[in-house]
Amino acid sequence: MIRFLKRRIVNTFLYSVDGIKAAWKMEEAFRIESILALPLLIFAMFLPVTNIEKALLMGSVLLVLITELLNAGLEKTIDRISTHKHPLSKMVKDMGSAAVLFALLNGMVVWFLIVVIPFFKEWIVRMQ
Numbered sequence: 001m002i003r004f005l006k007r008r009i010v011n012t013f014l015y016s017v018d019g020i021k022a023a024w025k026m027e028e029a030f031r032i033e034s035i036l037a038l039p040l041l042i043f044a045m046f047l048p049v050t051n052i053e054k055a056l057l058m059g060s061v062l063l064v065l066i067t068e069l070l071n072a073g074l075e076k077t078i079d080r081i082s083t084h085k086h087p088l089s090k091m092v093k094d095m096g097s098a099a100v101l102f103a104l105l106n107g108m109v110v111w112f113l114i115v116v117i118p119f120f121k122e123w124i125v126r127m128q
Contacts, residue, residue, distance in 0.1 A: 019069065020069075023068075023069055023072055026072070027068070027072045029068055029072075029100075030065070030068050030069065030072060033064055033065055033068055034065060037061045037062070037064065037065055040057075040061050040111075041058055041061055041062075044057040044058045044061070045058075047115065049114060049115075053114045056110050056114060057110060057111060057114055057115070060103075060106055060107040060110040060111065061107055063103045063106065063107065064100070064103045064104055064107055066103075067099050067100045067102075067103040068100055068103075070096070070099070071096035071097060071099060071100050074092065074093070074096045075093055075096060078092055078093060
């Protein structure tokens with residue numbers, strides 16, 4: 001039983017790695033977002049903020065990648081079903097794109113509230 005569970009966990013991990021590799025290879029937006037995410041995640045770990053704020057900063061970055069992966073999967077599924085133009089296919093793809101946009105906006109707001117505003121407040125105080 002334990003051997004089965006270990007094998008299942010390993011397989012699940014390997015499938016996930018395959019998905020990330022496929023997204024990296026096929027999705028330019030995922031590559032760009034991943035390249036931008038790495039320094040942000042590292043920067044967030046070393047910021048002088050609470051652990052909860054670090055979790056929010058890192059979570060907001062990871063949410064963009066998660067949403068992009070789901071959107072890419074959705075688009076590939078729709079393309080697999082039919083290559084013909086259809087209003088419902090367009091609507092679903094646009095909704096997936098909107099989800100990515102909301103994830104990006106969420107990330108911007110979180111980083112603005114936790115990093116940018118406090119930085120400028122401190123900078124203004126030091127300038128006086």
